[in-house]
Amino acid sequence: MxxxxxxxxxxxxxxxxxxxxxxxxxxxxxxxxxxxxxxxxxxxxxxxxxxxxxxxxxxxxxxxxxxxxxxxxxxxxxxxxxxxxxxxxxxxxxxxxxxxxxxxxxxxxxxxxxxxxxxxxxxxDGGMQPAPPRDPIRPDQDGVVLLSGGLDSLIGAIDLASSGLNPLAVSNIVRGDGDNQAGFAAAIGGGLSHVALNHNATPPWTKEASQRARSLIFIAFGVLAGTSLAAYHDGGEVPFYVCENGFIAINPPLTGSRLGSLSTRTAHPEFLNRIQDVLDAAGLRIRIKNPYEHSTKGEMLKGCADQTLLKALAVQSVSCGRYRVFNYKHCGRCMPCQIRRAAFHAWGEPDTTFYKFAPLGRNDGDHSNFDDVRSVAMAIAEARSDGFDAWLGSALAYPRMGDLAPIRALVERGLEELATLHKHYGVK
Structure with a gap:
């Protein structure tokens, strides 16, 4: 088209x-x-x-x-x-x-x-370039952090503020997450400055549901905000934190049928490194960083620098891939929900999130026989029977991945978190 x-x-x-x-x-x-x-x-x-x-x-x-x-x-x-x-x-x-x-x-x-x-x-030629503001505001923050309303970005912003940094929080407004985004920004570090933008992309017909290319809009909003900072206008390089646990960033295909864009790649290092190359070529002094590229979600929860604040806010965060489908509730059975639940289990704190399909071990089409639950169970079984590397296959065989050893270890620990969750619920 x-x-x-x-x-x-x-x-x-x-x-x-x-x-x-x-x-x-x-x-x-x-x-x-x-x-x-x-x-x-x-x-x-x-x-x-x-x-x-x-x-x-x-x-x-x-x-x-x-x-x-x-x-x-x-x-x-x-x-x-x-x-x-x-x-x-x-x-x-x-x-x-x-x-x-x-x-x-x-x-x-x-x-x-x-x-x-x-x-x-x-x-x-002919693209939009707005005239500079007459009296521009140049924020004095020392970086930019994406704040999606999800658990990983919440932890990332908490950790940055706890380390003494003062990032500008940038959000892509999504229905159902806007209140979380604003509330999290207000609660972290005594209140983070927050820029919330909406792409409002609207086709003249029914929308395609898969939305696998939307990641670039998150990057563009962050770069736009990063180049507005005083540090950037003074000639400095601005860090741009895209905080995502390494397992879901890699999102290895769980089975032979879950390949390609059937798994999202929003924070995949191959994608982020390729976009960084373009930013460098453009002379845009923005450095994309994922501090958690070698951490599981459970490790992020356990390692968060402000456990008191995290315990107060974590349950409000959104992880579900079908959140709007189930009237803005977590389904409990999709891949992001399973990773969230496994992370809470690893953290050792009560998970009071409402899950529509909570007992994953129940043997029906809504629970243990749901595709994502079965895919995880099959991945766990294959890794144990054939060996982890045989299951992983070529999932890391990309030229811009960086050092593969810590990534491989991270994926293995992430799969083990899921295995522990499945054992807890009796998934077979």
Whole structure:
């Protein structure tokens, strides 16, 4: 599918491509429905209203990320040749088309790894570049931390504040998580400054549900905020903390059928390292860091520097991959829920989270026979019968992974946390 993504004053052509209005309204056709997709108007308005001044190429990166998330929502996997892998041809208006075209291949490779789709990127001139605020505010924070409303980002922000750092918390607003994001920011370190943005990507038809490429919008929001800091304007490098336990960041395929983008790769080191290469090429002095790339979720809970605050807030965090499906409740049986429950078990503190499907050992389609529960059980059994390395296979065979020894050890400990959870509930 072809998409053309540009500001609303761009001379769009009606030539069969889906036109995506960036930072504006899509416009209406005769029956009152939008003939175009749109994304980014609220994010631009809220960022500029805060009188923040970001680097020009950070705005270009945001334009690309908005185009990616719009495409991710607009292009249905069910209409692809194999029912999953999409062919997406994306034209994006930016301020510096020559530079971004020089990075197109690198970005296509990163996006293919992220979503397993085939992307073709072309950049054209005419992208949005806002005028600097008359009296810009340059925050004095010493870094940026993503605050999603999840447990890992909560622990990361607590640990950073406890170490004496003062990060700017940045959130992608998601329905059901907004209150958590604001509440966590207010509770940590005496109150963290908080920038909450919403991509508002809206296609003119029903959204594709898989959303495997949305990670780039998190990165773009963090980079945008990071380049607004006083430290950045003074010529310094700004750390950008993307806090995720290493097991779910790697998200190794549990069985032979759980491959590729059936497992998310939001904080996978292969993806983050490839995006870091693009940031470096762009001269954007933002350094992406995951302090927990070699830690399990249980180890993050046990090692958190402020146990009192964590105990007060942990149960409010959201982990479930189907949270909205079950009326903003944890299902208890999806992969993220199982990792959360295993982590609480390893931590040794009571898990008072409400789980719709709590007794994982119950032998029915809602509990032990649910696909994700069976996949974990099969992975545990295979690792024990055939050996851990045979089960792991080629899951770490990527060129930008870094040192593999600690990653392998981390995955082994993460699988053992899940095994302990399954033993506790009698999953067979």
């Amino acid at each position: 072809r998409l053309v993504c540009a500001p609303e004053d761009f001379p769009f052509q009606e030539n069969g491509a889906l036109n995506v209005v960036l930072y504006g309204r899509p416009g209406l056709v005769e029956d009152g429905r939008s003939a175009r997709a749109s994304a980014g108007q609220a994010a631009r308005t809220d960022f500029l209203r805060a009188r923040l001044e970001a680097a020009p190429r950070a705005w270009d990166l945001l334009s690309l990320a908005l185009a990616i998330v719009a495409a991710d929502l607009a292009v249905w996997r069910s209409q692809s040749a194999d029912g999953w892998t999409r062919e997406i041809e994306l034209t994006v208006a930016v301020a510096d088309a020559a530079f971004w075209n020089s990075q197109a291949t690198a970005l296509e490779t990163a996006l293919k790894f992220l979503s397993t789709d085939r992307w073709r990127l072309t950049f054209i």
